[in-house]
Amino acid sequence: MATVPDGGLKALIELCDEDPDLRVVTLTTEEEGIGLLAGMWLGGVKGVLLMQSSGVGNCINMLSLPHVCRIPCLVLVTMRGGPAEFNPWQVPMGQAVRPTLEAVGVSVHEPRRAEEVGASFQRAACAAFATGTTAAVLVSQAILGAKDFGRDRGAS
Amino acid sequence: MTTLCRRRVVSRILEHREDALVVSGLGAPTYDCAAAGDSPLNFYLWGAMGGAAMVGLGVALARPDRRVVVVTGDGELLMGSGALAVIGVEAPENLAILVLDNEAFGETGRQAGLTSKGLDLADMASAVGFRQVRTARSEAELDELAELVQAGKGPVLAVAKVALKDEPVALPTRDGALLADRFRSALGVTP
Numbered sequence: 001m002a003t004v005p006d007g008g009l010k011a012l013i014e015l016c017d018e019d020p021d022l023r024v025v026t027l028t029t030e031e032e033g034i035g036l037l038a039g040m041w042l043g044g045v046k047g048v049l050l051m052q053s054s055g056v057g058n059c060i061n062m063l064s065l066p067h068v069c070r071i072p073c074l075v076l077v078t079m080r081g082g083p084a085e086f087n088p089w090q091v092p093m094g095q096a097v098r099p100t101l102e103a104v105g106v107s108v109h110e111p112r113r114a115e116e117v118g119a120s121f122q123r124a125a126c127a128a129f130a131t132g133t134t135a136a137v138l139v140s141q142a143i144l145g146a147k148d149f150g151r152d153r154g155a156s
Numbered sequence: 157m158t159t160l161c162r163r164r165v166v167s168r169i170l171e172h173r174e175d176a177l178v179v180s181g182l183g184a185p186t187y188d189c190a191a192a193g194d195s196p197l198n199f200y201l202w203g204a205m206g207g208a209a210m211v212g213l214g215v216a217l218a219r220p221d222r223r224v225v226v227v228t229g230d231g232e233l234l235m236g237s238g239a240l241a242v243i244g245v246e247a248p249e250n251l252a253i254l255v256l257d258n259e260a261f262g263e264t265g266r267q268a269g270l271t272s273k274g275l276d277l278a279d280m281a282s283a284v285g286f287r288q289v290r291t292a293r294s295e296a297e298l299d300e301l302a303e304l305v306q307a308g309k310g311p312v313l314a315v316a317k318v319a320l321k322d323e324p325v326a327l328p329t330r331d332g333a334l335l336a337d338r339f340r341s342a343l344g345v346t347p
Contacts, residue, residue: 029238035209041340042211043177044218045214061203065332069335
């Protein structure tokens with residue numbers, strides 16, 4: 001598992017850290033994970049990349065690598081910039097995630113409810129590893145809850 | 157003054173490669189590796205600039221039993237320079253990066269690169285935890301550099317200061333799916 005962490009991924013990253021069968025590689029920028037997963041696949045090992053939506057923009061040109069080489073690439077994206085967003089700097093990339101991913105040939109899987117996330121991830125993994133494509137699962141703030149920036153502790 | 161020829165450096169280092177796995181960065185390093193002799197164990201990048209070091213790290217982590225050599229240029233490495241920090245932390249002993257440093261963007265009109273203005277790649281790699289780094293500027297230093305890339309305990313960063321000069325065309329296939337498939341087949345990875 002490779003990641004640039006996000007708050008929405010906190011529990012999952014902790015589970016990965018505790019799993020003796022997983023190696024967790026912390027990245028400086030998300031596109032590094034695309035190259036890493038491609039190299040691992042060439043060597044016969046599967047991986048998954050976890051990131052926040054703002055990291056998707058960093059990956060766009062690097063996604064040409066798995067696309068052209070028909071290398072499976074499985075990505076889990078926790079979203080920012082939706083209707084409940086507090087920080088306007090998250091909005092442009094948040095809105096651009098789906099259209100930019102689809103523009104470079106990534107299949108996008110977007111569960112509507114928390115109960116659908118597992119099945120959605122399973123479908124994305126099948127799409128990636130069975131057909132040699134890049135598949136991304138987008139988990140919305142409606143499912144995750146929006147970052148509160150301390151507002152529940154009285155901040156304005 | 158730089159006297160090293162990039163083709164000579166790559167052929168010298170790959171001539172006794174044995175079963176090493178090679179990942180080349182886009183542009184001239186890909187052509188240099190092809191000119192040194194095509195192999196299914198060469199994975200040539202034709203794009204994805206900045207990605208060669210991370211692809212090499214992925215291969216090195218997946219196959220700790222094999223030597224992995226990334227051959228790339230100064231511009232390609234610097235575009236993904238965060239990868240140096242990740243590699244320094246992951247510390248794969250089987251990974252070596254050979255940088256053919258011509259101090260310029262050779263593919264796009266020879267515009268000056270950052271290493272022409274004082275940036276030292278070996279210092280960078282050393283600062284982020286590479287176990288061994290070395291820079292070679294002359295033929296006399298090439299044997300030591302080759303030995304380090306072939307067998308030095310990694311992560312290794314080896315910089316060859318090479319002349320800015322056009323070499324004969326040597327283009328490998330640019331069919332990425334073919335490159336990936338033959339690499340995995342040669343490694344015995346089942347589909």
